[in-house]
Amino acid sequence: MYARKLLLCLILVSVCLFGAQTLAAQALTCDGAVDYAAEGAELYTAGDYGAAVDAYYCALDSEPLNTDYLLARAESAVLSGRYMDFWHPYDVLATYFPEVLTARLEELRAQHEANPAALDTLLLSVTTSFYVADPEEYEENLHMLLQAAPDNAFANVLQGEDMFSLEGDFEAARPYYERALELGSENAHIWGWVGNDYASGGELDLALEYLNHAIELSPNTAKFYQIVSETQFNYIGDREASVPPALRAVELDPNDWILIVNLVIMANDDELSAADAAPLLDRLVALLPEGTRLVSVFRMLGYHKLGDDAMAAAELARYSDINSESVTDGGGITSDHTSEGEMTYGQVLRYTIPLAEGESIMVQARNPEAVINPIIAIISPAGEGVAMSDDLGAEVDYATSAMFTAAETGTYTVFVTHDYFMEDGTIEVSIEDS
Incomplete structure (x- = not known):
C-alpha cells in the first residue's frame, strides 16, 4: 500500500485502453428516501459486504464526512474483496479524523487477542495499521495474515508491494504479484492493484494490460480509470489523452475528492473546459472540511488555471480567515x-x-x-x-x-x-x- 500512496494526487489516463464496456458503465444511483445507513448495517451484519459497500456509498452521498459511514464502507470493502473501494474512505479518515482509526486499531488488537485465528480481524488490522501510519505494526500484521492465509490473493499483493516499496526490489516482489493474480484471477481489484504497482515498477505494458483487464471485469470502478490515467500521465507522458477517462472516473464516483483533485490540476483551456472544472471546485468544499489546506489549495489552483484570479485570491483569504x-x-x-x-x-x-x-x-x-x-x-x-x-x-x-x-x-x-x-x-x- 505504500507504493500506491505515492500516486494519490498525481494525474491520469489513456482513452484507447477502454473498450465498449466503458460506455456501458453506470454510476451508482442513490434514492434519497432510503435509509442507506440502516441498510448497510443490516447487510454488513448478514455478511453481504459487497452490497454494504454500495449502501454506505449512498449513505455518504448525503453525509460525506460521517466517520461511522466512512469506516463502515472501508471495512466492507476490505471484507468483500473490493479493495480499491476502501482507498477513499480510509484516506478521508486518515487525513481528517485519524483518532477514529487509532481507536479502531485498539479494538482490532483486542479482537485479535481474543481470537487470533479470525481472518477478518487480520485483514482489517492490516489495512487499519497502514492508515494509522504504524509501519512496524503493519509489518507484523501482514506477516500474521500471510502465515494464516498464504493463499489469500490480497495478502500476496501486499507482500509484493511491501518488498517493492520498502525494499526497492521489484524482481523479488514479482512472484507475489503473479501468485496474487493466479489466486484472484476473477477479482478486478486484484488486477487493478497489481497494475498500479507494476506502473510504479516501470512495467508499463503489463500495467496497462492488467488495468484494462480490471476495467473489463468491473467497468463501474472509478479507481481503475484513475490509475490507468495516472500511469499514462506520470510514466508515459500522454497528457492529452488523460482527460476523458478522468472525467469518467468522477462521473462514476463524484464523492471521491482525489478524483476531483486530479481534474482540478488539469483544469486549463487545453485539457479541461471551465464549464467542466468550475463546479468541481465547489464540490471539494462539500467533500472535505471547510478551510482545510487541500480544499483551499486546489480551489485556488483551479480558479487560477481557469483564469479567475479574483476567486483564487479570495480562496487564500478565506483559508486565512478560517485558519487564523x-x-x-x-x-x-x-x-x-x-x-x-x-x-x-x-x-x-x-x-x-x-x-x-x-x-x-x-x-x-x-x-x-x-x-x-x-x-x-x-x-x-x-x-x-x-x-x-x-x-x-x-x-x-x-x-x-x-x-x-x-x-x-x-x-x-x-x-x-x-x-x-x-x-x-x-x-x-x-x-x-x-
Whole structure:
C-alpha cells in the first residue's frame, strides 16, 4: 500500500485502453428516501459486504464526512474483496479524523487477542495499521495474515508491494504479484492493484494490460480509470489523452475528492473546459472540511488555471480567515516596503497597505531556500479578491509577483504563503510603485 500512496494526487489516463464496456458503465444511483445507513448495517451484519459497500456509498452521498459511514464502507470493502473501494474512505479518515482509526486499531488488537485465528480481524488490522501510519505494526500484521492465509490473493499483493516499496526490489516482489493474480484471477481489484504497482515498477505494458483487464471485469470502478490515467500521465507522458477517462472516473464516483483533485490540476483551456472544472471546485468544499489546506489549495489552483484570479485570491483569504492561528500579521506597510518572514507549513503572511484610487503597485515574493514559488493574493477593502500572483505554481527563480491598480481608495490586504502551503523557510516580500 505504500507504493500506491505515492500516486494519490498525481494525474491520469489513456482513452484507447477502454473498450465498449466503458460506455456501458453506470454510476451508482442513490434514492434519497432510503435509509442507506440502516441498510448497510443490516447487510454488513448478514455478511453481504459487497452490497454494504454500495449502501454506505449512498449513505455518504448525503453525509460525506460521517466517520461511522466512512469506516463502515472501508471495512466492507476490505471484507468483500473490493479493495480499491476502501482507498477513499480510509484516506478521508486518515487525513481528517485519524483518532477514529487509532481507536479502531485498539479494538482490532483486542479482537485479535481474543481470537487470533479470525481472518477478518487480520485483514482489517492490516489495512487499519497502514492508515494509522504504524509501519512496524503493519509489518507484523501482514506477516500474521500471510502465515494464516498464504493463499489469500490480497495478502500476496501486499507482500509484493511491501518488498517493492520498502525494499526497492521489484524482481523479488514479482512472484507475489503473479501468485496474487493466479489466486484472484476473477477479482478486478486484484488486477487493478497489481497494475498500479507494476506502473510504479516501470512495467508499463503489463500495467496497462492488467488495468484494462480490471476495467473489463468491473467497468463501474472509478479507481481503475484513475490509475490507468495516472500511469499514462506520470510514466508515459500522454497528457492529452488523460482527460476523458478522468472525467469518467468522477462521473462514476463524484464523492471521491482525489478524483476531483486530479481534474482540478488539469483544469486549463487545453485539457479541461471551465464549464467542466468550475463546479468541481465547489464540490471539494462539500467533500472535505471547510478551510482545510487541500480544499483551499486546489480551489485556488483551479480558479487560477481557469483564469479567475479574483476567486483564487479570495480562496487564500478565506483559508486565512478560517485558519487564523496560521496567519502571521506583518502589520501596515507602504508602497516602498521590503521585509522577510519565516514561514512554517500551512502559514500565511498578511500585510495591509493603504492605496488611493488609480494607484498601482507590484508585490514580489521570493523563496530563496525552497524549490517552489510563493503565492501572492491581494484583497480589496470590500474583501474581494482583486489580484493573484501571475506564475502560481511555476518554478522560476523561486519568485513570483502580482501587479494591480487600485479601483478604489482604501486599505488593501496582501497575503503571501508558500506554494501549496507545504514548505518551511524564509519568504522575502517587496512592494513598490509600478
